[in-house]
Amino acid sequence: xxxxxxSPDSLAVSLGERATISCKSSQSVLDSSNNRNYLAWYQQKPxxxxxxxxxxxxxxxxxxxxxxxxxxxxxxFTLTISSLQAEDVAVYYCQQYYTTPMYTFxxxxxxxxx
Amino acid sequence: QVQxxxxxxxxxxxxxxxxxxxxxxxGSISSESYFWSWIRQPAGKGLEWIGRIYTNGxxxxxxxxxxxxTISADTSKNQFSLKxxxxxxxxxxxxxxxxxxxxxxxxxARHWGQGTLVTVSS
Numbered sequence: 049x050x051x052x053x054x055s056p057d058s059l060a061v062s063l064g065e066r067a068t069i070s071c072k073s074s075q076s077v078l079d080s081s082n083n084r085n086y087l088a089w090y091q092q093k094p095x096x097x098x099x100x101x102x103x104x105x106x107x108x109x110x111x112x113x114x115x116x117x118x119x120x121x122x123x124x125f126t127l128t129i130s131s132l133q134a135e136d137v138a139v140y141y142c143q144q145y146y147t148t149p150m151y152t153f154x155x156x157x158x159x160x161x162x
Numbered sequence: 163q164v165q166x167x168x169x170x171x172x173x174x175x176x177x178x179x180x181x182x183x184x185x186x187x188x189g190s191i192s193s194e195s196y197f198w199s200w201i202r203q204p205a206g207k208g209l210e211w212i213g214r215i216y217t218n219g220x221x222x223x224x225x226x227x228x229x230x231x232t233i234s235a236d237t238s239k240n241q242f243s244l245k246x247x248x249x250x251x252x253x254x255x256x257x258x259x260x261x262x263x264x265x266x267x268x269x270x271a272r273h274w275g276q277g278t279l280v281t282v283s284s
Contacts, residue, residue, distance in 0.1 A: 079266075086268045090209075097258055097274035098209065103265075109272075141209060145268040149222035153209040 050074050050144050054154035060162040067129040069157045071142035076122045079146065086146035089118055089127045092156075093138045101140075102127065129159075137161060164189040164196065164261045166275035174282045180246040184259030184275060185239070192217060192237050196261040199271060200233065200244045204255040214262060214269070215242055249282045256280075 051074040061067040077086045085105035090098040100109045102118040105125055115130045129136055142154040170182035184198070191198055200212040213223030215233045223231040227246070235242040246253060257280055261273040 082266055084266060084268075088270055090271075097277050098271070099274070100270060100272055103270050143209075143271075145270060148264070148267060148269040149214055150224060151211050151269055151271075153211075155208045 049150075050077065050147055050152055052142055052144055052152055052154035054140075054142055054157045056157060057155070058158040058160065060160045061129075061132045062162045063134065064131050065162075067132050067136070067159055069127045069140055069142075069159070071120075071125045071127070071154050073123045073125075073144050077144045077146035078122050085121050085125070086144055086148075087118075087120070087125050088143045088145060089116075090141045090143060090153075091136075091138045092141065093135075098141060132159075132161070134161065164273045166259045166261060166273060168257060168259050168275045168278040170257075170278060170280070172279055172281060174249055174280065175284055176250050176282060177248055178282075180244070180249050180253065180257075180280055180282075182244045182257055182259075182278065182280070183241050184243070185241045186261070187240070189261070190237075191235055191240055191242060196263060196272070197269065198233075198235070198242045199260045199262050199269070201258045201260055201271065201274075202253075202255040203258065203277070204252075210255075212244065212246075212257075251282050254280065254282045 087105040089102040092098040106118045145151040199214040232245040256277040259275045260271040262269040263272040
């Protein structure tokens with residue numbers, strides 16, 4: 049199984065400041081045949097199900113604000129929120145879908161306001 | 163937009179069988195647009211994919227759950243179901259159903275139900 053490890057486990061950032069979350073996979077999720085990284089990010093707000101934010105490591109889902117961006121390749125990935133808003137308080141999960149049919153998630157990073 | 167809603171008993175005793183149903187609206191489970199997964203989340207913990215059913219009725223499941231998982235679909239009711247046998251306290255979790263979008267061979271959980279809490283306790 050590919051193990052996904054996120055850091056930090058929790059993060060407190062001031063409103064308007066940048067938030068950065070890291071995700072590392074135990075093996076590469078880059079498919080060299082199509083040059084795509086099978087890595088997604090989800091946001092889970094309190095009391096809600098997760099929602100898809102980013103896929104292919106850097107493609108925003110429809111309706112996701114452009115302050116959210118994803119980067120990285122192979123085994124190292126980053127989710128960046130360029131200017132934190134109050135509504136961004138949530139737990140963020142990375143997910144690898146390279147091993148579809150099975151996919152696995154990171155343990156989550158809790159983002160709070162400082 | 164596809165919407166999903168889980169339903170089923172919220173409290174089970176150890177060794178019983180968990181049975182949940184996911185009602186789908188805004189789309190047909192028979193279409194090729196999505197495939198249908200179950201995912202769970204123990205309290206305060208991360209997400210675990212349980213299994214999936216495809217349009218042709220084929221299923222996959224997480225090997226960690228061994229042979230305890232059965233996923234089925236009822237196209238006449240536009241819903242799909244999960245059965246998990248021989249439950250223990252470790253199966254206590256919020257259970258989500260999700261619509262998976264398959265792109266370039268990879269599955270993304272694009273739409274999620276609100277989730278239903280299942281507690282296993284004697």
